[in-house]
Amino acid sequence: MTEQAGKPFLYVVVCAAGIAADVSKLITAAQERDWEVGVIATPVATNGFLDTAAVEAQTGRRIRSAWRSPGDPRPFPPPDAVVAAPVTFNTVNKWAAGLADTLAVATLCETYGLGVPVAALPCVSDALAAHPAYQDSLIRLRGMGVRFGEPYSGEPGQDGTRPDFGWERALDLLG
Ligand SMILES: Cc1cc2nc3c(=O)[nH]c(=O)nc-3n(C[C@H](O)[C@H](O)[C@H](O)COP(=O)(O)O)c2cc1C
Numbered sequence: 001m002t003e004q005a006g007k008p009f010l011y012v013v014v015c016a017a018g019i020a021a022d023v024s025k026l027i028t029a030a031q032e033r034d035w036e037v038g039v040i041a042t043p044v045a046t047n048g049f050l051d052t053a054a055v056e057a058q059t060g061r062r063i064r065s066a067w068r069s070p071g072d073p074r075p076f077p078p079p080d081a082v083v084a085a086p087v088t089f090n091t092v093n094k095w096a097a098g099l100a101d102t103l104a105v106a107t108l109c110e111t112y113g114l115g116v117p118v119a120a121l122p123c124v125s126d127a128l129a130a131h132p133a134y135q136d137s138l139i140r141l142r143g144m145g146v147r148f149g150e151p152y153s154g155e156p157g158q159d160g161t162r163p164d165f166g167w168e169r170a171l172d173l174l175g
Helices: 020-024 023-033 052-059 089-097 103-112 130-144 166-173
Strands: 009-014 036-041 081-087 119-120
Touching: 009 023, 009 103, 009 166, 020 023, 023 036, 023 052, 023 081, 023 119, 023 166, 036 052, 036 103, 081 103, 089 119, 089 130, 103 119, 119 166
Parallel strands: 009 036, 009 081, 081 119
Antiparallel strands: none
């Protein structure tokens, strides 16, 4: 746990899905449950998918997206738990394959070895989710202990509105 705040530290990994614009809902819910939150976003996600200034004001910490320079201190303490929300098709497949080409997916890859609880809320269209590689990735990550929320496609229902993403599912999955 962090000595600074005396609270457990939660990494929130955010990928470049449209729903990421609402990630403040997850941060608020986590803080209400007494987590200290640090956000790690993919480089694409920081390119307009979320309000970076608002997230940094909410967490009191800079969003991490790139690796620190050698010799710089680690910006965040080690995680007590990690949530990936929203997690994209791209990042799910890279995570399962062990391709650590962004700080966000490298952080997710490390969680297995760290042994901390990990929850993931994919936002992936039905068309992409049908790809066999994606299904194999889910099986592999579940086998590594990752706790997945129910599929969410982001597509409007019959009434034309998108169903609620249910951000708090990520925290519920951590237990
Ligand atoms: C407006 C917009 C919305 C997107 N929404 C999604 C999404 O919900 N799920 C997804 O898997 N990809 C989505 N994408 C595609 C991803 O942004 C793209 O695959 C990107 O490479 C993902 O990078 P990341 O996994 O490193 O964040 C969206 C792209 C755009 C332009």
